[in-house]
Amino acid sequence: MTxxxxxxxxxxxxxxxxxxxTNPFFWNSVKSTLAFSTFLSNVLAFLNSILLLNQLNQVVVxxxxxxxxxxxxxxxxxxxxxxxVEQMLQKLEEFVDKDESLGREDSVDGxxxxxLSGSLSMALCYIQRVFRSGPLHPQPRILCLHGSPDxxxxxxxxxxxxxxxxxxMVPIDSCVLxxxxxAFLQQASYITGGVYLKPQLLDGLxxxxxxxxxxxxxxxxxxxxxxxxxxxxxxxCFCHKNTxxxxxxxxxxxxIFCKHQKKCSTCGSVFGQAQTQDSSTPDRKRxxxxxx
Amino acid sequence: MFDKETKDGKKQFNRxxxxxxxxxxxxxxxxxxxxxxxxxxxxxxxxDESGLLRxxxxxxxxxxxxxxxxxxxxxxRIQKGLxxxxxIVIDLSRAAGELDYKPSRMVVVARQVEAFIREFFDxxxxxxxxxxxxxxxxxxxxxxxxxxxxxxxxxxxxxLESSGDASLQNGLDLVHSLLNQIPTYGHxxxxxxxxxxxxxxxxxxxxxIQKCKTSKIRCSVIGLSAELYICKYLCxxxxxxxxxxxxxxxLKELVLEHAPPPPAIAEFAIxxxxxxxxPQRAAEGVISICSCHxxxxxxxxxxxxxxxxxxxxxPTECQIxxxxxxxxxxxxxxxxxxxxxxxxxxxxxSVSNDPRNLPKTCFGCQQxxxxxxxxAKLTARPKCSKIQNVHSWPVSCYTIGNMPGPCVCCPKCKQxxxxxxxxxxxxxxxxxxxCESFRHSRPVGAVEG
Numbered sequence: 001m002t003x004x005x006x007x008x009x010x011x012x013x014x015x016x017x018x019x020x021x022t023n024p025f026f027w028n029s030v031k032s033t034l035a036f037s038t039f040l041s042n043v044l045a046f047l048n049s050i051l052l053l054n055q056l057n058q059v060v061v062x063x064x065x066x067x068x069x070x071x072x073x074x075x076x077x078x079x080x081x082x083x084x085v086e087q088m089l090q091k092l093e094e095f096v097d098k099d100e101s102l103g104r105e106d107s108v109d110g111x112x113x114x115x116l117s118g119s120l121s122m123a124l125c126y127i128q129r130v131f132r133s134g135p136l137h138p139q140p141r142i143l144c145l146h147g148s149p150d151x152x153x154x155x156x157x158x159x160x161x162x163x164x165x166x167x168x169m170v171p172i173d174s175c176v177l178x179x180x181x182x183a184f185l186q187q188a189s190y191i192t193g194g195v196y197l198k199p200q201l202l203d204g205l206x207x208x209x210x211x212x213x214x215x216x217x218x219x220x221x222x223x224x225x226x227x228x229x230x231x232x233x234x235x236x237c238f239c240h241k242n243t244x245x246x247x248x249x250x251x252x253x254x255x256i257f258c259k260h261q262k263k264c265s266t267c268g269s270v271f272g273q274a275q276t277q278d279s280s281t282p283d284r285k286r287x288x289x290x291x292x
Numbered sequence: 293m294f295d296k297e298t299k300d301g302k303k304q305f306n307r308x309x310x311x312x313x314x315x316x317x318x319x320x321x322x323x324x325x326x327x328x329x330x331x332x333x334x335x336x337x338x339x340d341e342s343g344l345l346r347x348x349x350x351x352x353x354x355x356x357x358x359x360x361x362x363x364x365x366x367x368x369r370i371q372k373g374l375x376x377x378x379x380i381v382i383d384l385s386r387a388a389g390e391l392d393y394k395p396s397r398m399v400v401v402a403r404q405v406e407a408f409i410r411e412f413f414d415x416x417x418x419x420x421x422x423x424x425x426x427x428x429x430x431x432x433x434x435x436x437x438x439x440x441x442x443x444x445x446x447x448x449x450x451x452l453e454s455s456g457d458a459s460l461q462n463g464l465d466l467v468h469s470l471l472n473q474i475p476t477y478g479h480x481x482x483x484x485x486x487x488x489x490x491x492x493x494x495x496x497x498x499x500x501i502q503k504c505k506t507s508k509i510r511c512s513v514i515g516l517s518a519e520l521y522i523c524k525y526l527c528x529x530x531x532x533x534x535x536x537x538x539x540x541x542x543l544k545e546l547v548l549e550h551a552p553p554p555p556a557i558a559e560f561a562i563x564x565x566x567x568x569x570x571p572q573r574a575a576e577g578v579i580s581i582c583s584c585h586x587x588x589x590x591x592x593x594x595x596x597x598x599x600x601x602x603x604x605x606x607p608t609e610c611q612i613x614x615x616x617x618x619x620x621x622x623x624x625x626x627x628x629x630x631x632x633x634x635x636x637x638x639x640x641x642s643v644s645n646d647p648r649n650l651p652k653t654c655f656g657c658q659q660x661x662x663x664x665x666x667x668a669k670l671t672a673r674p675k676c677s678k679i680q681n682v683h684s685w686p687v688s689c690y691t692i693g694n695m696p697g698p699c700v701c702c703p704k705c706k707q708x709x710x711x712x713x714x715x716x717x718x719x720x721x722x723x724x725x726x727c728e729s730f731r732h733s734r735p736v737g738a739v740e741g
Contacts, residue, residue, distance in 0.1 A: 069729040071658055102730070118729030121717075125656030125725055128716045146538070156631060159624035160722040167414070167720060191621060233619035234570040245572075245597035246615070248565040251477035252374055253630055254418075254623050260565055267371075269563035 012216040013056045015130055015138040018047065018145065022096060023066045023114035026148040028179065034177065034202040040092075043145065044085055046209040051075060053214065056137055060126060063092060064119040064146070065099035065111060071122070108233040113151030116144070116184065120161040120172075127170055139217050140170050141194070147177035150184045162188045171195075173213055177202060183232065189230045197226050238266065355698070355711045358719075361636075372629050373479035373556035375566075376419035377437055378412070379467045380405060380483050382448070384427040385458035385486040387517065391542060397487050397516055400455050400540055404547045405448060405485070409441045411551040415629075417607060417622040421450055424466060429492050430457030431463040433470065439607050458486065459495035460522065464500045464511070471509055477564035480509040482532075483550055486523060487516045497522060505529050510554070514546050553629055568616045569597045571606065583611040628722035636700035636714050654699070654710035656717065656725045661699050661710060702726050 020043065027036045047059050061073035072095055073088040120142070127140040143167065150158075165172055171194035174185035181198060189196035199208045212225060236243050237258040245258045253267035263270050341344060349572045382388075382405065388398040409421060423434040423444055463484065471480040482504075491497065503524075504511055512532035513523040519536050527534035531731050537543035572592035574580070583601040594603045599613040607618040615699065639650075653660055700714045701707070707726030717724060 067731045069725075074658070115729055115731065116460060117723060118725060121721060121723045121725035121728050122656060124721055125654075125713050125716060128712065129657035129659055132712060154728075156624065156627045157728050159621065162621075162626055163625055164721045186715070187621065220505050231573065233621065234572065235620035235623065244570065246567065246569045249568050249623070251564045251566055252371060254374060254626055256615045257565070264563070271563055 012215045012218050013054055013138040014050070015060070015127070016047075016050055016060045017126065017140065017142040018043070018061045019064050019116070019119045019123060019142065019144045020061060021114050021144075021146045021148055021177070022063045022073075022092075022099065023112070023148040024068065024096075024100070025112055026114070030147065030177070030179075030202075034205070039145075039177070039205065040089075042206040042209065044088075045206055046214065048084075049210060050214060054216075056138065060123075061088065061240045062122055063095045063099075064116055064144075064251065065095065066114055067099050067102035067207050069115050069118040069122060070095050070098075071126075112148070113154065114146075114148040115154075116146065116148075116151070117154040117157035117161060120144075120158065120165075120188075124161060124164055124168070124170070129170065131168065132247065140279045141217060142170060142172045143213055144174040144185055145177065146174060146182060146185060146189070149178065149180060150182055151266075152183075158184045158188070165192045171217065173197075175199065175208065175213065177205075184229075186231050187233075190228050195225050196228060302563060305423055318712070339646070351413045355715065358715050359638075371556040372553040374416065374418060374553050374626050374629060375478050376416055376481055377422075377474045377478045378419065378481040378483060378550075379422045379424055379437075379468065379470065380485070381424045381426060381463045381467065382485050383430075383458045384425045384454045384486045385450070385456055385714060387458070389454040390487065390517075393483065393516070393543075396454075398452055400543065401485050401487070401516070402448055402452055404544055406445050407544070408551060409444055413441050414441065414625075415551050416553055417625045418618065420589075422470065424463060424610070425451065426458040426460075426463050426681060427454070429459050431459065431461070431466040433466060437470070437474070439609075455570045455693060457490070457492035458488040459493050460484075460486070460491040460526075461495060461497040461500050464497075464504055464526075468500070468504055468507060468509060472507055475564070479554070479556065480507065481554070482509055482511045483547075484513045484523075485516070485547075486513055489517050489520065490524060491520075498525075500530050501526050512550060514543065516543070552738075553626075566616060567617055569610070570619060571595050571597055571603065571617050574602065584608070602741045631670075633718065633722060633724050634703055635718065636702050636709060639699050639701050639708065650699070651708055654713055655707040655711035656709050659710050661708060705730060 027039075047061070050059055051057055057074070057075075057209065059075045060071065063070055063072045072091040075084070122192075123142050127142075130137045130140055162172065165188075170192065172185075172188040172192045173194040174182070174189050174196050176182050176185060176196075176198040186196055188194070195212055197208060197212055199205060215223060232243070234243050234245065235246055235247065235256050237256050239257050239261075240257070242258055244256070244258050248260055249255070250257070250264040250269065252269045252273075253264065255266040256262055261271070316464075382398075382401060384398055388396070390397050393400040405423075412419070412421060417439075420437040420439050421441075421444060422437040425432050431630050434451060436446050438444065464482070467482050471482075508642045510532050511526050511528060511530040513527055513534045515523060515534070515536040517536070519534075524534050526532070533549075533640070535546045537546055547629065574591070574595050577591050579588060579590050580593070580602045582593060582604050584604050589602075589604070592604075594606060594617070595601070596603060596610040596613065596615060596617060598615050599610060601610055601612040603610065603617060605621050607616070609616055650661060652662070697710070699708050699710055702709065702724050705724060705726035707724075709726075
């Protein structure tokens with residue numbers, strides 16, 4: 001074993017946190033276009049190529065399940081090169097069984113969302129541990145291989161994770177396998193400076209992964225990667241869930257409404273009447289030159 | 293792992309010896325040398341049983357400090373003032389040129405203000421800051437209230453000269469006139485960084501203080517020299533806080549304490565609906581003149597939904613129609629103040645003394661929860677033998693070599709976390725990975741976005 005001090009970590013040593021969506025309802029719905037086993041063999045080939053690119057590269061895989069999330073593989077733990085795949089598949093199988101047993105019969109309604117906020121939070125905790133390990137650490141990044149639709153209840157938690165990633169300069173790359181774009185992951189990649197990609201043809205998944213997501217952060221500057229298409233930063237109102245251009249925000253709890261209300265339905269504050277035309281009068285006042 | 297520890301240990305040890313010699317030389321040391329001699333940092337070094345240096349363990353100390361902060365912060369779940377209008381008043385009088393802080397008081401203050409402004413906008417994306425300087429007995433408005441950190445920092449760094457006396461009254465009068473114009477839903481605050489030991493006022497300052505009190509301006513002062521009665525009185529009257537910094541790290545801590553939103557006082561700001569626009573990003577490659585810099589720019593930028601003017605960055609206020617323009621992530625950035633996560637519980641010694649009750653690793657980062665001192669040795673061994681040996685070791689060995697380190701537990705999802713994760717989760721992430729990872733333990737109060 002080489003002593004730690006002699007390891008020269010540079011820009012091109014990567015720590016790749018891969019979040020795999022294992023939501024059974026999603027994989028059942030795309031059975032005909034991309035089977036889970038095909039997906040896995042593509043991902044395994046991709047992970048192997050990451051580890052071959054640089055012998056100091058590290059890969060950690062977290063499964064994003066329907067009922068739970070867990071670490072299923074860490075390349076720094078594994079003893080031998082040959083058992084890597086077996087080890088990971090065994091852990092994954094255990095995880096899927098456990099995830100299933102946690103489910104409740106009555107909670108199934110359509111292709112539900114998987115727990116993206118949980119696996120993102122775990123990945124960020126792991127990355128903080130790597131940051132703590134000393135000045136020489138690999139460059140971390142997160143790759144979400146996600147297919148399930150966004151869970152509206154996870155909005156705050158996912159946004160919190162995104163801002164925390166942004167603060168620690170960790171890019172979140174996303175590869176969306178489902179039929180629809182994911183607004184969460186679009187925002188995540190845009191805010192953290194990662195790459196967002198929705199492959200056209202899922203058959204060639206490995207090619208997409210290898211060409212877009214395999215390169216380290218330093219080399220990315222020299223590549224033509226997919227550009228962020230228009231990210232929709234408009235908000236939806238709490239009352240009708242419509243996407244709006246202009247709206248009213250409660251000054252106490254920041255709830256969004258599309259029409260003027262007398263009372264906030266979220267926090268119960270009663271709004272003062274004096275300021276109903278707020279956007280015009282005080283602002284004009286503020287523009288007057290100040291005699292200092 | 294093992295190699296590194298030995299090497300580092302030796303290095304530290306050598307350095308310790310050298311400093312020891314310096315300390316004994318004589319009292320005519322340079323200031324930088326004295327700092328080392330006064331701290332006597334080598335005295336806190338500890339050896340382990342094999343004579344190696346143990347890394348200094350101030351982690352538990354840090355953690356205790358952080359817990360105290362967390363407890364005071366979340367003691368009562370009270371309403372927070374999220375929309376703040378804050379003026380930072382910086383004393384640039386003669387006293388700010390003093391050299392007791394290195395290189396000088398005003399440079400240190402400017403550095404802390406820069407860090408504070410960045411942190412402030414990170415935590416309060418919908419708020420605005422302005423800068424006022426006190427110099428030659430008068431107060432000057434350096435920058436108007438605004439939401440762009442860069443412009444404030446640039447203005448401040450260009451104006452770092454100290455002269456004359458400071459006038460607290462003039463500063464308060466100016467800030468009062470500026471803050472009186474803001475809408476009533478905003479929280480009016482002043483943060484004064486005061487270096488001088490006196491104030492040179494044109495009139496009765498107590499009248500000004502009463503005026504601030506009636507206008508509901510919350511004034512806080514951070515002193516750099518000594519406690520002043522007038523500052524204490526000002527803070528008491530207006531509901532602010534008064535602290536005097538003892539050194540630079542303490543000053544930093546005091547300044548950053550003002551970054552998270554303070555508890556809202558009901559009568560200070562009237563609840564209101566604010567009209568806001570959510571502009572869309574303009575298409576790439578379109579050439580237009582922006583309303584903020586009056587320059588023609590290609591691509592990027594946003595379009596005001598009301599008057600269709602072009603704006604360079606968010607959040608801001610439309611220069612043409614005065615509409616407040618934000619994006620949904622700005623609102624989302626403030627939500628963690630409204631839905632804070634519960635503090636984790638310390639795991640009682642009775643539970644943690646029996647390692648079989650605990651999981652081996654932290655739920656968040658997979659770090660071993662065993663005692664860090666024993667960990668280095670355990671990881672040096674082959675993994676499989678460690679697991680087999682744990683249960684066959686004699687009891688004494690078992691408790692020493694495999695003592696669980698300090699850890700915490702989330703009261704909701706009952707997952708165990710290490711102390712580092714605890715701090716990261718509460719200070720930066722604002723999500724409990726355990727609660728987020730189990731569908732049926734999800735917090736009930738989660739809002740939909």
